[in-house]
Amino acid sequence: MQVKSQNLSEILLPVQAEINTLDSRLINEISPSSRALCTILQEIFKAGGKRLRPALTFLFAKALQPSKPVSEPIYLISEISELIHTASLVHDDIIDNSFLRRGKPTANSKWDNAITVISGDFMFARAAVNLGKLGVNEITSLFAQVLEDLCDGEIRQVEKKFSTDLDWDYYYSKSHKKTGSLIQAACVAPAIYYQCDPAVIQSCLVFGKNLGLAFQIIDDILDFNSTTEVMGKPALCDLREGNITIPLLYALEDSRYSVELKQKIELLSNSLDISVLEEVSIMLKESSAIDKSFQKAQELINTAIEAINILPESLEKSSLLALVDFIISRDQ
Secondary structure: OOOOOOOHHHHOHHHHHHHHHHHHHHHHHOOOOOHHHHHHHHHHHHOOOOOHHHHHHHHHHHHHOOOOOOOHHHHHHHHHHHHHHHHHHHHHHHHHOOOEEOOEEOHHHHOOHHHHHHHHHHHHHHHHHHHHHHOOHHHHHHHHHHHHHHHHHHHHHHHOOOOOOOOHHHHHHHHHHHHHHHHHHHHHHHHHHOOOOHHHHHHHHHHHHHHHHHHHHHHHHHHHHOOHHHHOOOOOHHHHHOOOOHHHHHHHOOOOOHHHHHHHHHHHHHOOOHHHHHHHHHHHHHOOHHHHHHHHHHHHHHHHHHHHHHOOOOHHHHHHHHHHHHHHHOOO
């Protein structure tokens, strides 16, 4: 069975009912006593999103246990990943002073930072409550590591703003911690819960880790290749914030561009000049940096695909493979 589509809703059709249930739970059941906080959280969740991480959890759960309906523990795991993801976006928007996400105003653009920070904190807290309900020590440790990774990755990124003295170990470590760790957890948690064979657990982990890194690389590419209208956030957002991503790392290795690039990045660290931003973007597009970045993402995707060869054929496995294709070719 093969799902071939670039339409995300078609790819996720085998788990769409579960995603709809998740949406209902997020909107209707996560209700703090504060009316203001409740309003913010409901608006955040009603804004929607890809629901990529819960979708991965549902797909792996059904691929691993095709004869079983999705149970309450799997819903708890899916909620945990989406709560952590959404909370991290809320906090990122505050840190980056961003007022637009997915083409819509961010929470911090509509409410003051204090209550917006607390809304993110509440989501992290509710994720912890769900882990307590789940009561599986290994999954608790898994998501506790995700939370530590998110904080460490964000701190490392802030410390290295506009720095051109970076190596590949830093980039991959930071990208895994900020993006890959949570995607990896969403993929492997069902296998841990079902107490699958260690080889199956390892295959889910390898899939998630490589998919997470590839997802981040495509994000990095889109920051230079896409537009504000398509992305739903300002173009060249990473560069504006001083985040040195994989296309810039490849370009900095190119002797034709490295010296001038370092000079322009230094200029941007002192003052945001739109013309300098555009010059850097042009240089990257003229170099092979974008192509090399895409090739690296494809290598990681190939590793992810190979990792789940161990899984039996199913519609859910086909959807996982189609989802990989969607991620590598997405434009937002």
